Amino acid sequence: MAHILAIHSFRGGTGKSNLTANLAAAFALKGKRVAVIDTDLASPGIHVLFGFTPAAGQFTLNDHLQADASIEQCAHDVTPRSVQQAHGQIWLVPAAMDGDRIARLLREGYEVEKLNDALFTLSEKLKLDLVLIDTHPGINEETLLSTAIADCLLMVMRPDSQDYLGTAVAIEVAQRLDVPAIRMVVNKLPELFDPQQVRERVASSYGVPIGALLPLSDDLLTLASGGLAVLMHPDHPWSEQVRGLASHLLETVL
Amino acid sequence: MVPTVDLDSLPMGPLSMAGLLALEPAELRRLLKSGLRRGLSSDDLQALLEQDWQGGLDTPPVQALLAALQQRGWFRRDGDRWKTHLG
Ligand SMILES: Nc1ncnc2c1ncn2[C@@H]1O[C@H](COP(=O)(O)OP(=O)(O)OP(=O)(O)O)[C@@H](O)[C@H]1O
Ligand SMILES: [Mg+2]
Numbered sequence: 001m002a003h004i005l006a007i008h009s010f011r012g013g014t015g016k017s018n019l020t021a022n023l024a025a026a027f028a029l030k031g032k033r034v035a036v037i038d039t040d041l042a043s044p045g046i047h048v049l050f051g052f053t054p055a056a057g058q059f060t061l062n063d064h065l066q067a068d069a070s071i072e073q074c075a076h077d078v079t080p081r082s083v084q085q086a087h088g089q090i091w092l093v094p095a096a097m098d099g100d101r102i103a104r105l106l107r108e109g110y111e112v113e114k115l116n117d118a119l120f121t122l123s124e125k126l127k128l129d130l131v132l133i134d135t136h137p138g139i140n141e142e143t144l145l146s147t148a149i150a151d152c153l154l155m156v157m158r159p160d161s162q163d164y165l166g167t168a169v170a171i172e173v174a175q176r177l178d179v180p181a182i183r184m185v186v187n188k189l190p191e192l193f194d195p196q197q198v199r200e201r202v203a204s205s206y207g208v209p210i211g212a213l214l215p216l217s218d219d220l221l222t223l224a225s226g227g228l229a230v231l232m233h234p235d236h237p238w239s240e241q242v243r244g245l246a247s248h249l250l251e252t253v254l
Numbered sequence: 255m256v257p258t259v260d261l262d263s264l265p266m267g268p269l270s271m272a273g274l275l276a277l278e279p280a281e282l283r284r285l286l287k288s289g290l291r292r293g294l295s296s297d298d299l300q301a302l303l304e305q306d307w308q309g310g311l312d313t314p315p316v317q318a319l320l321a322a323l324q325q326r327g328w329f330r331r332d333g334d335r336w337k338t339h340l341g
Binding site for chain 2: 001111113120141148176178
């Protein structure tokens with residue numbers, strides 16, 4: 001059965017979607033079969049990083065949760081060429097982008113249990129090694145479910161006082177749900193910050209292992225979610241660290 | 255020690271993730287969490303009950319607990335798996 005990796009943060013804009021998409025590529029470059037699920041149904045966006053836009057008639061997660069499309073019909077192969085050469089594969093389950101569909105989902109809701117079952121059906125049908133769940137920031141029914149079913153939770157934060165406070169809440173929730181493994185990822189670390197001090201503050205705040213400290217990067221800002229840094233700028237320190245995180249996770253918890 | 259749950263004080267009505275998160279004791283959350291994903295086989299459930307509740311499927315306190323969960327529609331056997339039901 002596939003391992004489930006949930007990528008979450010208490011506050012928005014920490015870099016979850018960029019991290020999720022790049023980790024998916026890093027895993028697939030190691031030959032893994034990976035699915036990325038956009039559970040940020042209120043404000044989806046990770047499809048952009050894969051250069052994918054659902055065309056008319058192509059199904060999204062909403063079509064499974066609120067209608068009768070099978071989850072396999074909602075999974076689209078977005079494997080970049082260089083990843084194909086490494087014999088990995090990436091499927092994306094995007095969320096609907098049009099306002100009417102988002103409003104309908106928020107208005108009518110859906111059964112979260114259907115999301116649970118969908119992940120496991122997809123993992124069997126596509127013989128997946130890994131399922132990566134990109135989440136909405138904060139705490140809601142989907143993020144609680146993703147946390148509860150994860151083999152590993154990556155908690156992303158910036159070295160910002162509001163993030164420190166909010167992340168404590170999300171970690172407490174994860175611990176109440178007995179998540180088997182949690183790793184902290186600090187993203188957008190300014191060059192002026194002393195990494196050792198940040199490491200120590202994070203370690204003493206949460207008592208959870210640190211998976212990676214990722215630099216604030218002008219190149220990532222300029223890329224502006226227009227592609228996958230691990231493929232476009234493989235030698236960039238951010239990309240190197242993301243690949244290092246992927247290796248660490250495979251060696252320790254996935 | 256066997257965890258104590260006041261079965262009558264468990265709320266009625268469907269289970270949400272927020273509801274699951276608020277439940278006490280930790281063993282009850284763990285049981286319901288274990289029924290997510292693919293659910294539990296009878297052997298998995300038996301092992302979990304013995305570890306957390308000091309009794310298998312055939313002991314009266316465990317039977318009372320499972321009956322209370324089933325009555326609420328939170329946890330029940332579907333075919334050969336025990337599953338937690340949300341919503
Ligand atoms: N290390 C970094 N350095 C500079 N910019 C970054 C870095 N990581 C992410 N970004 C930028 O931050 C913005 C937010 O990133 P992203 O969408 O991945 O965050 P998110 O946590 O998914 O946001 P949301 O909570 O809205 O879903 C994007 O413009 C992205 O390019
Ligand atoms: Mg996002």
